[in-house]
Amino acid sequence: MCHIVYAEREREYKxxxxxxxxxxxxxxxxxxxxxxxxxxxxxxLIERIGIDGSITHEKIGLDEKFVVKKPLKxxxxxxxxxxxxxxxxxxxxISSMDELGAIGHRVVHxxxxxxxxxxxxxxxxxxxxxxxxxxxxxxxxxxxxIRACRELLPNTPMIAVFDTAFHQTxxxxxxxxxxxxxxxxxxxxxxxxxxxxxxKYVAERAADMLGVNLMDxxxxxxxxxxxxxxxxxxxxxxxxxxxxxxxxxxxxxxTRSGDLDPSIVSYIRDKEGIHLHDVIDVLNKKSGVLGIxxxxxxxxxxxxxxxxxxxxxxxxxxxxxxxxxxYIGAYIAEMNGVDAIVFTAGLGENSAQMRGVICTELGNxxxxxxxxxxxxxxxxxxxxxxxxxxxxxxxPTNEELMIARDTYRIAKKYKDTI
Ligand code: ADP
Numbered sequence: 557m558c559h560i561v562y563a564e565r566e567r568e569y570k571x572x573x574x575x576x577x578x579x580x581x582x583x584x585x586x587x588x589x590x591x592x593x594x595x596x597x598x599x600x601l602i603e604r605i606g607i608d609g610s611i612t613h614e615k616i617g618l619d620e621k622f623v624v625k626k627p628l629k630x631x632x633x634x635x636x637x638x639x640x641x642x643x644x645x646x647x648x649x650i651s652s653m654d655e656l657g658a659i660g661h662r663v664v665h666x667x668x669x670x671x672x673x674x675x676x677x678x679x680x681x682x683x684x685x686x687x688x689x690x691x692x693x694x695x696x697x698x699x700x701x702i703r704a705c706r707e708l709l710p711n712t713p714m715i716a717v718f719d720t721a722f723h724q725t726x727x728x729x730x731x732x733x734x735x736x737x738x739x740x741x742x743x744x745x746x747x748x749x750x751x752x753x754x755x756k757y758v759a760e761r762a763a764d765m766l767g768v769n770l771m772d773x774x775x776x777x778x779x780x781x782x783x784x785x786x787x788x789x790x791x792x793x794x795x796x797x798x799x800x801x802x803x804x805x806x807x808x809x810x811t812r813s814g815d816l817d818p819s820i821v822s823y824i825r826d827k828e829g830i831h832l833h834d835v836i837d838v839l840n841k842k843s844g845v846l847g848i849x850x851x852x853x854x855x856x857x858x859x860x861x862x863x864x865x866x867x868x869x870x871x872x873x874x875x876x877x878x879x880x881x882x883y884i885g886a887y888i889a890e891m892n893g894v895d896a897i898v899f900t901a902g903l904g905e906n907s908a909q910m911r912g913v914i915c916t917e918l919g920n921x922x923x924x925x926x927x928x929x930x931x932x933x934x935x936x937x938x939x940x941x942x943x944x945x946x947x948x949x950x951x952p953t954n955e956e957l958m959i960a961r962d963t964y965r966i967a968k969k970y971k972d973t974i
Contacts, residue, residue, distance in 0.1 A: 572657035572967070573597065573650060574960045575642075577635075579661070579701030581693065582606055584634045588642060588649050589960040591657075597649040599956075600641060602634045609634060613641040615649055622647040631697065632704035639708065658713045659705055660963030662753070662955070663698045664720070665691035667744060671724035673962040675970055676702060676714040684716070690744070691802075713970055715963040722752030725793040733801070747805075749797035751779045751901075754953040755787040758900045761951045765936065766896060774891040776884055779953065780910070781901030782810040782853065786880060788887035796890055798883050804840060807883065808876045810853030813843035815879075848872035855903050855910065877913040884914075888921060896947040897923065905934045905952050915948060922946045 571592050578585040584602040589595065600613035600622075609628030614621045622641055628634050642650050650656060661676070665687045674680055681702065688695045705714060731747040732740065739745045755777045762777075763770035770792040777787045784807040787797040798806030798814075808814045816839075824835050838847075846853040849872040851861050861869035888894045899911050908930050915925040922945030929939040932950060940948035 572964060573655055574963050574967075575656050575659045576956045576959045576963070577638075577659060577661050577701050577705065578956075579631060579697045581697045584631065584638065584701065586638055587956045587960070588656075589957065591960065591964045594957060594960070598642065598647075600638060602628070602638060604628070605631060605634045609637070611637050611641055613638075613644075613647055615647045618647060630704075631700040632707065635701065635704045635708060653709055653712070656709070656712055658715060658963045658967035659709065660715050660717055660959040661698065661702050661705070662959055663702075663716045663718050664694035664750065665748065666716070666718040666720050667748070668724065668746075670716075670718055670721055672721050673715055673717040673959075673966060675966055676706070676716050680716060690748070713967040715966045717753060717959040717962050719750045719752050720748045722756045723747075723749030723787070723794045723797050726796060730796040745801055747797070747800045749785070749787070749794065750799045750803045751783070751785045751787075752794070753955045753958045754779050754900060755785075755789065755794065755797070757954055757958045758898045758949075758951040759789045759792070761936070762896050762898050762947075762949050765938065765949060765951070766947055768895075773895045774893055775896045775898060776887045776894050777898045777900065778880060778884075778904055778914075779901045780807075780880070780899065780904035783812070784809045784880075784901070784903070786883040786887065788891055790891050796887060804836075806879075808848075808872075808879045809844045811841050811844045811846045813839045813847070845872040845876055848875055855907055859907070859909060873910070873913065877910065880914045881918075884918075885921075894923075894946055896949060898949045898951050900951050900953040905950060908932065911939070911948075911950070923948065 574589050574591055576587045582605045584605065587599040588597045590597055596616050598615045600611060602609060602611045604610060605628045610625040612621055612623050622644060626637065628637065639653060642648050663684060667687045667690055669683045684695055684699050702714065733745060735745060758777050759775050760770060762775055763773055775789040777789060779785050783803055785797055785799040786807060788795050800806065804812050806814050821835050825832055844853060845858060849858055849869045851857055851869055858869040858873055862873065884897065903910055911930055912925060915923060924941040924944035925948055926939055926941040929937060934952055936952065937950050938947055939950050
């Protein structure tokens, strides 16, 4: 009898379909994966929640997309629409909600509370509520998505996967700011780091691609998208990362300034006669390569402008690359060497030019890019020369797969205990 129950459970686990939900303030991205072979079954994007919502749902393998425009009052209505699309006769991938074995939610900030993914309970939700002041733009929609899913699917296990979790292994000397220590004790002001799921994924893939145990590697992962961060990973653990208390610190980004002298903040406030929060808004939304170039936050536009001789676009690209090189150098010093450098996310995956500028003249550090191999877009590939001491890799990130894996692992463990 017991054997039959276990065999039945094993079958259920192996065929488990996992829904991954990533809720933003007015958007919701989702994917359904079959964990038997980690294949993607469907993915979708719901936009303009609270305005004049729309869904674009794609069943993998079906040529046409399911596109509907519909008023969506809030995240609950968006999740209801997603569940309808998932059960649609033609475009759906489940026949009932019971087919969803578990749901994985991307959550941006877990403060110092969680160093790994967790099963969501009322207590976990309380912790996430407490973290709202650390991520006021991100955690509230993440929490809304979780609450709506719990209401609509009360019996489905739900797992939270945090952007900050992977970075919790940083030593105190990496995460401590040189401020009065009471601010850390009272307000938890410290470096947290973000994009953790992506850094972890590409580091693990890099070890697989190189055929070396992750525990034997020193890796620098460069997640270069609209938001960008660099992480130093030694023996599989994050030891430092460029984003800080918020995702504003570190590299120059599409619209974010990254590192700067803090005195500039009050100086701009006084010179421009604006409020402090407006200065922070400038640093978040009007700075970065957009601010320098005055053209765009998108590197495709900048590369086109450079072709036409635009000097500020050229400067923006140089400043961006300079900062990435700056962090690569710092992390080589911190780890006393590096075995692999990984490029990922929109820019890191697609721009051979940017990878070229970043890696130029690093030969004395043993870092030699192969210009022919580098001429590729969005594909896993080792792009360093054969005589390069340090491997350079291009690895498309897959945060959803990482979330689905954690969700599957934790849901399976949970089901085993009930
Ligand atoms: P995020 O998830 O942070 O919004 P992505 O990882 O999707 O960002 O990266 C988006 C950015 O990647 C775009 O703003 C653009 O600058 C850059 N990008 C995407 N494709 C290309 C390309 N072919 N060439 C250069 N840059 C690109």
